[in-house]
Amino acid sequence: MAVSDHVDLETFMAGVQKRNPGQTEFIQAVQEVAQDIFDFIDDKEEYHEAQILRRIAEPDRVVSFRVCWEDDNHNIRVQRGWRVQNNNAIGPYKGGIRFHPSVTESVLKFLAFEQTFKNSLTGLPMGGGKGGANFNPRGKSDSEVMRFCQSFMTELYRHIGPDTDVPAGDIGVGAREIGYMFGQYKRITNRWEGVLTGKGVEYGGSQMRPEATGYGAVYFLQDMLNHAGEDVEGRTVIISGSGNVATHAAERVTQLGGKVLTLSDSGGFIHDPEGIDQEKIDWVKHLKTVKRGRISEYAEEFSGASYHEGERPWGVEADLALPCATQNELSGDEAKTMVDNGIRAVSEGANMPTTLEGVRVFHDAKILYGPGKAANAGGVAVSGLEMSQNAERISWNHERLGQMLNELMEGIHAKCVEYGDQGDGYVDYVKGANIAGFKKVADAMLAYGVV
Numbered sequence: 001m002a003v004s005d006h007v008d009l010e011t012f013m014a015g016v017q018k019r020n021p022g023q024t025e026f027i028q029a030v031q032e033v034a035q036d037i038f039d040f041i042d043d044k045e046e047y048h049e050a051q052i053l054r055r056i057a058e059p060d061r062v063v064s065f066r067v068c069w070e071d072d073n074h075n076i077r078v079q080r081g082w083r084v085q086n087n088n089a090i091g092p093y094k095g096g097i098r099f100h101p102s103v104t105e106s107v108l109k110f111l112a113f114e115q116t117f118k119n120s121l122t123g124l125p126m127g128g129g130k131g132g133a134n135f136n137p138r139g140k141s142d143s144e145v146m147r148f149c150q151s152f153m154t155e156l157y158r159h160i161g162p163d164t165d166v167p168a169g170d171i172g173v174g175a176r177e178i179g180y181m182f183g184q185y186k187r188i189t190n191r192w193e194g195v196l197t198g199k200g201v202e203y204g205g206s207q208m209r210p211e212a213t214g215y216g217a218v219y220f221l222q223d224m225l226n227h228a229g230e231d232v233e234g235r236t237v238i239i240s241g242s243g244n245v246a247t248h249a250a251e252r253v254t255q256l257g258g259k260v261l262t263l264s265d266s267g268g269f270i271h272d273p274e275g276i277d278q279e280k281i282d283w284v285k286h287l288k289t290v291k292r293g294r295i296s297e298y299a300e301e302f303s304g305a306s307y308h309e310g311e312r313p314w315g316v317e318a319d320l321a322l323p324c325a326t327q328n329e330l331s332g333d334e335a336k337t338m339v340d341n342g343i344r345a346v347s348e349g350a351n352m353p354t355t356l357e358g359v360r361v362f363h364d365a366k367i368l369y370g371p372g373k374a375a376n377a378g379g380v381a382v383s384g385l386e387m388s389q390n391a392e393r394i395s396w397n398h399e400r401l402g403q404m405l406n407e408l409m410e411g412i413h414a415k416c417v418e419y420g421d422q423g424d425g426y427v428d429y430v431k432g433a434n435i436a437g438f439k440k441v442a443d444a445m446l447a448y449g450v451v
C-alpha cells in the first residue's frame with residue numbers, strides 16, 4: 001500500500017526545517033508556497049501519495065565547487081560556486097547566476113525553488129535552476145572579472161548544456177559577465193550553442209532580454225491595475241535598486257505616464273520629487289553599467305534630489321511600488337507604512353523582496369500585490385524565446401519580442417486570476433501564482449511515476 005504524505009502543514013514544514021538546518025531563505029520560500037498548495041491538494045490524494053510538494057522542495061541536485069582565480073596583484077583568491085538544479089519535470093533547468101558576497105547555498109536553493117514555479121507560469125518548457133558564487137564584482141577590474149568568470153565556467157560547463165541546464169544573468173551578472181562565461185564555454189567545448197541566455201545580440205542574444213524583467217514587472221502591474229479598472233498613468237511610483245531590473249522598470253513606468261520618485265542601491269536611496277525621467281534613467285544606466293558608481297552620485301548630479309544613506313525608499317509616499325533590488329528588502333513594518341501611506345499596488349521585480357510578515361500586511365490590506373514569481377517572469381520568458389531562436393538559428397526583432405513579452409505577461413496574469421480570484425472582487429495573486437505554477441510541474445511529475 002502506498003505511503004501517503006497527507007500530513008498537516010505544520011508537520012510538513014517541520015520536516016523541511018529539519019532537513020535544511022539554518023537555510024532560512026529556502027525555508028521561507030517553501031513556507032510561502034506550502035500554505036496555498038496544501039489548501040489546493042487537500043482533496044487530491046494523488047499529489048499526496050506521490051509526495052509531489054516534498055519532491056519539488058528537494059533539489060534534484062546541488063553542485064558545489066571551488067573557484068580559484070588570480071587578482072591583479074597576483075594574489076590567489078578562492079571563492080565557492082554552486083549550481084542548484086531544482087526540478088526539470090517540464091524542461092531543461094533554467095535560471096540565472098548571481099555573483100554577490102551574500103550568496104549562500106540557502107539563497108540559491110530558494111531562488112531555484114521559486115524559479116521552478118515561475119518558469120512553469122510562463123507556459124514555456126523550462127525547469128528551475130539557479131547558480132552563483134560568493135564573489136563580489138564591485139571594485140574589481142575587467143580583467144579580474146574575466147579571470148573569475150573563466151574559472152567559474154571551467155567547472156560549470158560540465159553540468160550545463162542547451163537541453164540540460166541553461167543559465168543566465170542575475171545580481172552581479174550582466175552582459176559583461178555573460179560574454180566572458182559564454183566565451184569560455186565555447187573555448188572549452190568547441191561548440192557554439194544556446195547554453196546561456198542574456199547573450200549580446202551580436203552572438204545570439206535576444207533583442208529584448210535586457211529590458212524584459214523590468215518591463216515585464218510593469219506590464220504585470222498594469223495588468224493588475226487594468227483588471228481593477230485602473231491605470232499606471234498619472235501615478236507616483238517608488239522603486240528600489242538601480243540595476244538591470246530597476247532601471248528598465250523605471251523606463252517602462254515613465255513610458256506609461258507614471259512618475260518615478262526613487263531608486264536605491266545597497267548604500268541608500270535617492271528621492272527625486274520632480275521625477276526620474278528618461279534622461280535621468282539613462283544617466284543611472286551609465287553610472288551603474290559603465291562607470292560602476294554609487295547611486296549617491298545622483299543627488300550630486302541632479303538638484304532637487306536627496307540621498308538617504310543606509311535607508312530604503314519605502315517611507316516615501318506614492319501610489320505604486322516596484323521592489324527591484326534583492327530578497328527581504330521590504331519588512332512587515334515597512335509594508336505597514338506603505339499601506340498607511342495609501343499604496344495601491346506592489347509588483348515585485350526582485351525575487352522574494354518582501355518578508356513573510358510584509359506579505360501578510362499586503363494580503364490583509366487587500367492591495368494589489370504581484371509576487372516576484374509572477375511579476376518578474378518576463379525575464380526568463382524572453383530567455384525562453386532566446387533558447388528557441390538559438391535552436392532554430394533565427395532572430396526576432398525588438399517589436400515582435402516586445403509584443404510576445406506583453407502577451408506572455410498577460411497569460412501569467414490570467415493564470416493568477418484563474419486560481420487566485422477570491423470571488424469577492426479580490427484576487428490573491430500569491431495563491432494564484434503558487435497553484436498555477438505548481439499544477440503543471442506536479443502533473444508532469446505524476447506522468448513520470450517515481451523518478
Ligand SMILES: NC(=O)C1=CN([C@@H]2O[C@H](COP(=O)(O)OP(=O)(O)OC[C@H]3O[C@@H](n4cnc5c(N)ncnc54)[C@H](OP(=O)(O)O)[C@@H]3O)[C@@H](O)[C@H]2O)C=CC1
Pocket residue numbers: 102169170171172173174213241242243244245246264265266267324325326327329349350351376377379380
Ligand atoms: N536580471 C534579471 O533578468 C532578473 C532579475 N531578477 C531579480 O531582480 C533583482 C535585481 O536583479 P538585477 O537588477 O538583475 O541585478 P543588478 O546586479 O543589475 O542590480 C541589483 C541592484 O540591487 C541592489 N542590491 C543588491 N543587493 C542588495 C542588498 N543586499 N541591499 C540593497 N540593495 C541591494 C544593487 O545595489 P549595489 O550596486 O549596491 O550592489 C543594485 O542596485 C534580484 O532579486 C534578481 O534576482 C528577477 C528576474 C530576472
Ligand SMILES: O=C(O)CCC(=O)C(=O)O
Pocket residue numbers: 094095096097115118166167168169170197351376377379380381383
Ligand atoms: O533568464 C533567466 O534564465 C534567468 C532569470 C532569473 O534568474 C530569474 O527569473 O530570477
